[in-house]
Amino acid sequence: MALQGAGMSRYAVPAASPDQPHCTEIVIRRSRFLTLCAHTPGPVAARAFVEEIRRRHADATHNCWAYAAGAPGHTAQIGSSDDGEPHGTAGRPMLQVMLHSGVGELCVVVSRWFGGVKLGTGGLVRAYQDSVRENLSSLPLVERVPKARLALTVEYAHVDALRRLLPTFEAQTATEDYAAQAHLTLLLPEEHLAQFELALAGLSNGSALCQRMEEDV
Numbered sequence: 001m002a003l004q005g006a007g008m009s010r011y012a013v014p015a016a017s018p019d020q021p022h023c024t025e026i027v028i029r030r031s032r033f034l035t036l037c038a039h040t041p042g043p044v045a046a047r048a049f050v051e052e053i054r055r056r057h058a059d060a061t062h063n064c065w066a067y068a069a070g071a072p073g074h075t076a077q078i079g080s081s082d083d084g085e086p087h088g089t090a091g092r093p094m095l096q097v098m099l100h101s102g103v104g105e106l107c108v109v110v111s112r113w114f115g116g117v118k119l120g121t122g123g124l125v126r127a128y129q130d131s132v133r134e135n136l137s138s139l140p141l142v143e144r145v146p147k148a149r150l151a152l153t154v155e156y157a158h159v160d161a162l163r164r165l166l167p168t169f170e171a172q173t174a175t176e177d178y179a180a181q182a183h184l185t186l187l188l189p190e191e192h193l194a195q196f197e198l199a200l201a202g203l204s205n206g207s208a209l210c211q212r213m214e215e216d217v
Contacts, residue, residue: 030115
């Protein structure tokens with residue numbers, strides 16, 4: 001049975017957690033811009049991070065934010081807000097920098113304390129984009145490896161060969177159950193799905209059953 005999925009490649013995500021976000025600060029014409037970035041693997045996590053920073057920085061003039069919660073450059077899970085700044089001068093410009101950063105699953109909040117000097121719309125766009133660029137330039141990163149969860153059924157005669165095959169594809173065994181046949185749940189990097197399917201068919205002479213489960217990692 002052919003495995004479903006395009007085989008998404010690994011990519012960079014922030015190492016900073018919402019509890020310990022990456023923090024940078026710049027001052028532009030007496031306005032203070034404090035930028036916080038964290039790993040948020042989904043819109044729910046991103047919005048929770050935004051609300052926490054808004055609570056912490058309730059005294060800020062504005063808490064502008066943007067998130068791109070999917071893979072780098074993907075626009076299926078994005079959001080942004082100007083939080084009272086002139087329309088289009090904060091959230092969207094921040095998001096554009098993030099989408100071109102090569103980093104996925106991130107949320108950025110820029111808290112501004114007004115210093116008494118107006119920056120104008122162009123100045124605001126530059127200030128918020130520069131705040132994000134400054135933060136991302138020193139952001140610690142880790143590698144995210146999207147994995148598929150697979151349910152396998154194989155004959156006992158093929159179990160040893162399967163075990164020898166798994167390290168080649170960076171596969172991990174999550175569960176094992178031995179009844180009339182061996183039933184295993186595997187976690188496999190999506191980028192290896194097609195090659196693994198071919199190798200599995202070869203070692204089992206086409207007898208192994210492999211099904212992708214709904215919940216991936």
